[in-house]
Amino acid sequence: MSGPAQRRITIKEVAEAAGVGVATVSRVLSGGSASAETREKVLAAAARLDYRPSALGRNLRRRRTGGIGLLVPDITDSFYARLTDGVLSCARSYGEPVTVGVTGDDPEREAELIGALIEESMDRLIAVPSGDGEMWAPALRSGLNVVFADRRVRADVPSVVPDDRAGVLTAVEYLAGLGHRKIAYLGRHGQSQRVAAFNSAIASLGLPADRDLVVHARSSRDSAYAAAAGLLQHRADVTAVIAGGNVLGEAAVLAARELDVRIPRDVSLIMFDDVPWAELCSPPLTVIAQPAQDIGYRAAELVLRQGRRPPAVTLPTQLVVRASCGPRVSAPRR
Amino acid sequence: MSGPAQRRITIKEVAEAAGVGVATVSRVLSGGSASAETREKVLAAAARLDYRPSALGRNLRRRRTGGIGLLVPDITDSFYARLTDGVLSCARSYGEPVTVGVTGDDPEREAELIGALIEESMDRLIAVPSGDGEMWAPALRSGLNVVFADRRVRADVPSVVPDDRAGVLTAVEYLAGLGHRKIAYLGRHGQSQRVAAFNSAIASLGLPADRDLVVHARSSRDSAYAAAAGLLQHRADVTAVIAGGNVLGEAAVLAARELDVRIPRDVSLIMFDDVPWAELCSPPLTVIAQPAQDIGYRAAELVLRQGRRPPAVTLPTQLVVRASCGPRVSAPRR
DNA sequence: ACCGCTCATGGAAACGATTCCATCAGAGTT
DNA sequence: AACTCTGATGGAATCGTTTCCATGAGCGGT
CATH class of the missing domain: 3.40.50.2300 (Response regulator)
Structure with a gap:
């Protein structure tokens, strides 16, 4: 049913059709110098044959792949x-x-x-x-x-x-302004940048430092949920959490709902990354938007x-x- | 700072290092026949030089790109x-x-x-x-x-x-079972398949046919919102809508909220495509899950x-x- | 007229693989 | 001993481009 895979036409055939050498065709097509007349002939022939230069040939010669x-x-x-x-x-x-x-x-x-x-x-x-x-x-x-x-x-x-430092600081300041003192950071492994920013923000605002207030998850949804649930369950003293990404935020909302922790009455939540559903969520989520x-x-x-x-x-x-x-x-x- | 882009080693160099011809190297590396001794030598040389065959060369010869x-x-x-x-x-x-x-x-x-x-x-x-x-x-x-x-x-x-036919039918039947008679379909342009299934489902259940009950949007978020808002605003008689995709569903929820139409009290909503936030939404959305x-x-x-x-x-x-x-x-x- | 300069042009050599084909060694058969 | 057969092996052609280089034409200056 599928066609016989007709052979693609090459630069050689274009050269022949235009009555010039392959080098000239290549030159014309890649913007090199050529007489107006020749250029005309080559372009016409290429168009007539619907010639498409093969990226393979080009890349091999140039010793690099375009993409x-x-x-x-x-x-x-x-x-x-x-x-x-x-x-x-x-x-x-x-x-x-x-x-x-x-x-x-x-x-x-x-x-x-x-x-x-x-x-x-x-x-x-x-x-x-x-x-x-x-x-x-x-x-x-x-x-x-x-x-x-x-x-x-x-x-x-x-x-x-993204400006993690400023983002984290903004979030922490906002939460602190609301009166929160025990703020947790729910992050992914490898977000050392943000964790450092978080710790320094906590310190600069004179909030109590507590190593256990930053918890890490792997990047799977399950791991995120487990981390969120663990945090909410074992640390009844935290009143605000910052989720370091949208899957973490989703997990936090889910876990809170499951554990009957009300947002924002029982705990406040700020999520990194503004996603379309943040507005649809109940309650709509306050977020740190990132220009992804x-x-x-x-x-x-x-x-x-x-x-x-x-x-x-x-x-x-x-x-x-x-x-x-x-x-x-x-x-x-x- | 970045290295001098050291030349990559070729099959020729491997052949030389192994003391065999290039053809033999190629054969060994692509599983052709060769004596145990030769194979050993070639493999050793290739490993020693950390040889990586160039996909470019291979693809050119084979006249096709792998990917x-x-x-x-x-x-x-x-x-x-x-x-x-x-x-x-x-x-x-x-x-x-x-x-x-x-x-x-x-x-x-x-x-x-x-x-x-x-x-x-x-x-x-x-x-x-x-x-x-x-x-x-x-x-x-x-x-x-x-x-x-x-x-x-x-x-x-x-x-x-996906089985659009069955999916639409299930949705319509579910809605009809709940007593709904004026059901709208909010779709994207080009979903002819589903629209046909929708119309046939409506007909087979003996519900009143009404061409204006299927409305189309382009695939942008704005267009989806406009379509959803228009539907909700002008057709106060529809009591249920099926959204043909997650952005359409999102738009419908947003528009309903904006227009103060309560879900599900005022209108019921079924969305095609189960997304993580469907559960987080208020209210959680009933969906037709598709195995994307x-x-x-x-x-x-x-x-x-x-x-x-x-x-x-x-x-x-x-x-x-x-x-x-x-x-x-x-x-x-x- | 001659020299030198510029410019267009085409042949041929890469690029790095695969694969056809010829060669050759060794084993098995008569 | 001569022959055939099998299997391993390497040389060379090929894929479709770009680019180097040599050639030759045209032309202005002396």
């Missing part, structure tokens, strides 16, 4: 989906294809994918790095052009990240621009107040 | 994100890279992307087709191996789709499996009852 690789932890997470959308949108305007891989936040799987990408001769790569970034050394040494997105784990790789799409777009710009590259760009976050935070009630719950 | 292309309307939509995840997951187990493009449900942009993919010599493609699929003819004729996902617009292309990830996975299997390919596979949907549907109240609202 760019993108590695995200989980394409199903709205944040990374929007980041991906930003990358795709920028790449499209450059006409570059994007190859996407999902790491599941697993450094081993990430290394595998890097290997595969290198095998494809892909020389430009945007990644949300999983671990501490040490396995990137060989890839970097081999001349791979890498930009990190969302997380900054190595100083020698340009990165595009911009992060992707800027990262793509960085990796596509050959010139000098700034070591890091930081994009602002924004507090969006809805209805998941309230004043601290004096009576401890339960 | 598979994936075209979705909007990677930001949870449904397509999960579908993409399915494709990625299957492709990974075959070791095939996936190049993703976003069509925005625009046939023109889709055609562009197909062209770009052909230029890359990508010969396998999974797509959620945007229009009526007529622009696919040339691509198909050129031997491209295509599988459609989510929508079935051409009989000559294998497709993996499976659709992607099966589509990838189909496009990767060389053998004979079934013309279409239909995956079951499932009604998940939550709290957004209630019995019809006799008094018309407003």
Whole structure:
């Protein structure tokens, strides 16, 4: 049923049809110099035959693959989906294809994918790095052009990240302003940046430091739920929690509902990352919005621009107040 | 700072290091026949030099690119994100890279992307087709191996789709069982399949037919909101609406809230596609769950499996009852 | 007229693999 | 001993481009 896979036409045939040499065709098509007459003939022949230059041939000769690789932890997470959308949108305007891989936040799987990408001769790569970034050394040494997105784990790789420091500080200040003193941070493994910002924010506001107030989950939904439930259950003294991402926030809402902890009456909740459903949730969630799409777009710009590259760009976050935070009630719950 | 982009080592160097010919190296590495001794030498040399065969060279010779292309309307939509995840997951187990493009449900942009993919010599493609699929003819004729996902617009292309017919019927029956008679369908352009199923379900249950009860939106959030608001505003007689996708459902909830239409007291709502936030919504949404990830996975299997390919596979949907549907109240609202 | 300069042009050599084909060694058969 | 057969092996062609280089034409200056 499917066609006989007709052979694609090559530059040679175009040359023949135009009555010129292949070198001339190549030159005309890639903007080199040629007489007006020749250019005309070549263009006409190419159009007539519907010639499409083979990226394979070109890339082999040029010793590099055009496209760019993108590695995200989980394409199903709205944040990374929007980041991906930003990358795709920028790449499209450059006409570059994007190859996407999902790491599941697993450094081993990430290394595998890097290997595969290198095998494809892909020389430009945007990644949300999983671990501490040490396995990137060989890839970097081999001349791979890498930009990190969302997380900054190595100083020698340009990165595009949200302003975690300011975002966390804003959230903590807002909560403190409402009277909360026992604030917990519910994060993912590897958010060292934010945890540091959290601790320093707590300290700078003179709130009691308590190491156990930051709890970590792996990136799965189950793990997030377990962490949220554990926090809510064992620490009846916390009156506010900051969720470090939308799946963490979702888990917190679910766990609270299950444990009959009322938001915001019993505990206030601020979630990192504004997602469409934050407004639909009951109650609507107060969030720290992150420019996910911009992060992707800027990262793509960085990796596509050959010139000098700034070591890091930081994009602002924004507090969006809805209805998941309230004043601290004096009576401890339960 | 970045390394001098050390030249990658080629099969020729491995051959030299192993003291054999390039043909032998190629044969050993791709599982051809060779003596145990030679195989040993080659493998050792390859490992010692950390040799990675270049996909470019291989693909040029083989006249095809390994990977598979994936075209979705909007990677930001949870449904397509999960579908993409399915494709990625299957492709990974075959070791095939996936190049993703976003069509925005625009046939023109889709055609562009197909062209770009052909230029890359990508010969396998999974797509959620945007229009009526007529622009696919040339691509198909050129031997491209295509599988459609989510929508079935051409009989000559294998497709993996959810069971829209059964899904719609289940929804309508459920609503009718609750006493509803004026049921609206809020859909996207191009969901002809589902609209037909909707009309036939209405007819088979003896409910009053009314052409204006199906309203369409384009795939943007704004358009979805406008359509939902229009429906709720102008048709006070409808007591139940079926939203044909998660962004439509989101728009319906938002519009209802804005217009002070209570769910489910004033109107019942069933949404196609179960998303994590459906449970978090107020009220929790009754949905028709679709196996988005499976659709992607099966589509990838189909496009990767060389053998004979079934013309279409239909995956079951499932009604998940939550709290957004209630019995019809006799008094018309407003 | 001659020289030198610029510019268009086409042949041929890469790029890095796979694979056809010829060669050759060794074993088995008569 | 001569022959055939099998299996391993390496040289060379090929895939479709880009780009180096040599050639030759046109032209202005002396």
